[in-house]
Amino acid sequence: RKEVEQDPGPFNVPEGATVAFNCTYSNSASQSFFWYRQDCRKEPKLLMSVYSSGNEDGRFTAQLNRASQYISLLIRDSKLSDSATYLCAYYGNNRLAFGKGNQVVVIP
């Protein structure tokens, strides 16, 4: 089983709609979790950290479920500018590991 698994999609989302996706992880020693955004042919950039209690940043909500070993990202009121690949990541054992990413395409 891979360390971090994501359904690559693409997730085709009408503008204004809500989209949500999960990322499962296998390493129970994982200490902290993150969502990164990567635009086409660009470097990833940190979108938000994921806290155990869940956290929200504007239209973005991230949650962590340690019992089931997954994290989630929800995007409300999708904008065309949200089109990107969203990578989940975890830090544990001095390593920062990434999933393959969820590709989101927001359609006008």
Place this chain on the structure above:
Amino acid sequence: DGGITQSPKYLFRKEGQNVTLSCEQNLNHDAMYWYRQDPGQGLRLIYYSQIVNDFQKGDIAEGYSVSREKKESFPLTVTSAQKNPTAFYLCASSALDREGEAFFGQGTRLTVV
């Protein structure tokens, strides 16, 4: 401006040649990482370093080498032993108390012909 710089942005090399990719940061970060990204493969960890003069192999270290002689610099050498070196290479750094909050360079696209 503080940041992390990779150079060059595009690099072409002949098969069988070693090539070194540069990564420099002025963020005073202790941790640095090298990743490789292929289409549909996500980011795969090549090497990482937490302190100067120390580094560890990641998941796909074969055919690569690194050095960490200075805190600011973490160059990656792609050797001729790497079977399929054409890829997008990304360097990242993070502070030790915020390890998962990494800053990435703009990447180097290496093409071996």
